[in-house]
Amino acid sequence: MARTLIVGAGQAGRRCAEALRDLDPEAEILLLGEEAHPPYDRPPLSKAVLLGTDPGNGLFVRSPQFYAEKRITLRTGTCVEALDLAAKQVVTTVGERIGYDSLVLATGARARPLPVPGADDPRVHLLRTLEDAQALRAALVAKPRLAVIGGGLIGLEVAASARQLGCAVVVLEAADRLMARCVPPAISEMSAALHRGHGVELHLGCALRRITPRAEGLLLEAGDLEVEADLAVIGIGGIANIALAEAAGLAVQDGILTDGCGRTSQPDVYAAGEVARFPHPFFGRTVRLEAWQVAQNQPAAVARAICGEARPYDEIPWHWTDQFDWNLQVFGTPEPEMELVQRPAEGGRLTALSVDAAGRARGALVLNNGREATPLRRLIAAGKALDLALLRDPTVPLRQFL
Amino acid sequence: MSEWHRVASEADLSLEAPLGVRVGDVQIAVVKLEDGIYAINDVCTHEFALLSEGFCEEGKLECPLHQACFDVRTGKVLNEPAEVDVATYPVKVENGAVFVQVP
Ligand SMILES: Cc1cc2nc3c(=O)[nH]c(=O)nc-3n(C[C@H](O)[C@H](O)[C@H](O)COP(=O)(O)OP(=O)(O)OC[C@H]3O[C@@H](n4cnc5c(N)ncnc54)[C@H](O)[C@@H]3O)c2cc1C
Ligand code: FES
Numbered sequence: 001m002a003r004t005l006i007v008g009a010g011q012a013g014r015r016c017a018e019a020l021r022d023l024d025p026e027a028e029i030l031l032l033g034e035e036a037h038p039p040y041d042r043p044p045l046s047k048a049v050l051l052g053t054d055p056g057n058g059l060f061v062r063s064p065q066f067y068a069e070k071r072i073t074l075r076t077g078t079c080v081e082a083l084d085l086a087a088k089q090v091v092t093t094v095g096e097r098i099g100y101d102s103l104v105l106a107t108g109a110r111a112r113p114l115p116v117p118g119a120d121d122p123r124v125h126l127l128r129t130l131e132d133a134q135a136l137r138a139a140l141v142a143k144p145r146l147a148v149i150g151g152g153l154i155g156l157e158v159a160a161s162a163r164q165l166g167c168a169v170v171v172l173e174a175a176d177r178l179m180a181r182c183v184p185p186a187i188s189e190m191s192a193a194l195h196r197g198h199g200v201e202l203h204l205g206c207a208l209r210r211i212t213p214r215a216e217g218l219l220l221e222a223g224d225l226e227v228e229a230d231l232a233v234i235g236i237g238g239i240a241n242i243a244l245a246e247a248a249g250l251a252v253q254d255g256i257l258t259d260g261c262g263r264t265s266q267p268d269v270y271a272a273g274e275v276a277r278f279p280h281p282f283f284g285r286t287v288r289l290e291a292w293q294v295a296q297n298q299p300a301a302v303a304r305a306i307c308g309e310a311r312p313y314d315e316i317p318w319h320w321t322d323q324f325d326w327n328l329q330v331f332g333t334p335e336p337e338m339e340l341v342q343r344p345a346e347g348g349r350l351t352a353l354s355v356d357a358a359g360r361a362r363g364a365l366v367l368n369n370g371r372e373a374t375p376l377r378r379l380i381a382a383g384k385a386l387d388l389a390l391l392r393d394p395t396v397p398l399r400q401f402l
Numbered sequence: 403m404s405e406w407h408r409v410a411s412e413a414d415l416s417l418e419a420p421l422g423v424r425v426g427d428v429q430i431a432v433v434k435l436e437d438g439i440y441a442i443n444d445v446c447t448h449e450f451a452l453l454s455e456g457f458c459e460e461g462k463l464e465c466p467l468h469q470a471c472f473d474v475r476t477g478k479v480l481n482e483p484a485e486v487d488v489a490t491y492p493v494k495v496e497n498g499a500v501f502v503q504v505p
Binding site: 372 | 447448449450451455456457459464465466467468469482483484485486
């Protein structure tokens with residue numbers, strides 16, 4: 001019986017194990033994770049968990065019994081320290097050696113720390129794990145003055161949650177607009193208006209230089225600005241956990257390099273989820289995607305490859321963010337330099353499409369308008385030139401372009 | 403006791419265009435498909451979203467928030483992030499009025 005060993009029991013590790021079980025009832029599946037919990041999805045960490053609302057099935061998607069039923073051997077609290085590819089074994093931090101036939105690295109990413117003086121103060125939080133979220137929630141309920149460093153997705157979600165808990169919130173963003181890595185400028189502006197409208201103080205073009213602990217609170221110096229806060233959260237993105245792979249001589253480059261099916265530079269070694277950098281036909285280059293979607297579905301391609309079927313992962317990229325009463329979803333690549341065709345709908349809803357010079361939709365966004373998600377994805381996938389005059393008319397339904 | 407409640411008139415429903423209705427505290431998505439009219443609980447089992455605000459096609463209703471899909475005829479969840487099915491309710495049509503039976 002062939003054994004697949006999966007290192008990293010996050011969303012991607014779980015999905016790889018499940019997909020493999022569906023394909024191969026015989027496979028021996030071992031899922032090792034450093035964290036104390038069974039696999040969980042991270043999106044609720046910056047939203048429901050901070051707010052203290054019930055994340056429903058959003059957090060622990062599977063019950064502990066599920067793993068037993070599926071004969072997936074889940075070992076939490078187990079950290080892999082080294083890979084011995086020649087012996088086809090991994091070595092844990094307690095020196096245990098575990099053999100494999102196929103090895104999947106699903107080690108994800110960690111929160112990027114900010115290399116400024118004072119960032120190691122215990123009142124400066126990062127957010128990646130359930131423990132991080134619980135610690136932050138515990139601190140936020142006292143309604144501290146909060147400074148959020150980074151106006152990206154996670155920073156803004158934290159800002160929105162903290163504001164809803166009654167904290168005074170300041171966001172310091174180094175770039176000149178919010179969510180600059182994933183939305184076009186017009187949407188950044190709407191987002192700024194949303195946050196300001198809810199009483200968040202926003203400072204753009206404002207890079208943090210130093211944090212100085214004070215008797216009461218923290219002093220943050222950013223640009224010409226001095227901000228006092230009781231608590232700070234740093235949300236400036238993630239760093240892929242590639243150390244194991246790199247030390248074992250796998251090809252890495254801000255991520256573990258794989259083909260479209262998750263196969264690394266070494267035979268029988270795969271990478272799944274957010275840690276993988278792979279060629280994506282939609283982009284026409286290699287990408288490392290930091291989103292729920294890739295952790296959910298790319299591991300199925302890995303499981304297929306393990307079973308001998310090479311069918312690459314090629315979904316149109318998608319991610320979402322929930323901030324205040326906004327549900328914003330982004331599809332494809334809405335590049336800032338492309339024309340953004342806005343199609344407002346009733347109730348402040350919006351659909352927007354980024355079209356390239358040839359008139360093809362390359363990216364799209366929906367704001368509280370999830371009903372159009374699937375038609376948009378299909379439009380992007382079809383990749384044909386659209387009649388822009390018609391597209392600009394929001395009364396013309398999207399299906400007319402399909 | 404299960405009772406029949408009038409929730410819409412047949413003329414309000416067009417094919418695969420879900421209608422959100424409320425019976426007491428229960429939120430219900432009423433959906434007309436080619437083979438009849440169906441009613442399922444309108445609240446996604448993942449987080450909070452009204453399925454009637456989602457996209458419907460081929461008997462599947464997609465959550466507008468994170469795109470879990472549900473089978474309109476059976477209430478079965480078809481893909482994650484949701485894991486739990488939604489309730490279904492019996493539907494009858496009398497004299498052009500649509501009734502849903504809610505426990
Ligand atoms: C706060 C937050 C909010 C988010 N919100 C959204 C959202 O709204 N929408 C969206 O699309 N995406 C969102 N994301 C992104 C999404 O959650 C991630 O892309 C996803 O978690 C990636 O899953 P993964 O399994 O690849 O990696 P991870 O979730 O990072 O899992 C990797 C696991 O491997 C373990 N591990 C690492 N090294 C070792 C080792 N050597 N030995 C054993 N175990 C190891 C780690 O402890 C971890 O548990 C959010 C992310 C965060 C952090
Ligand atoms: S609320 Fe429906 S999929 Fe998340």
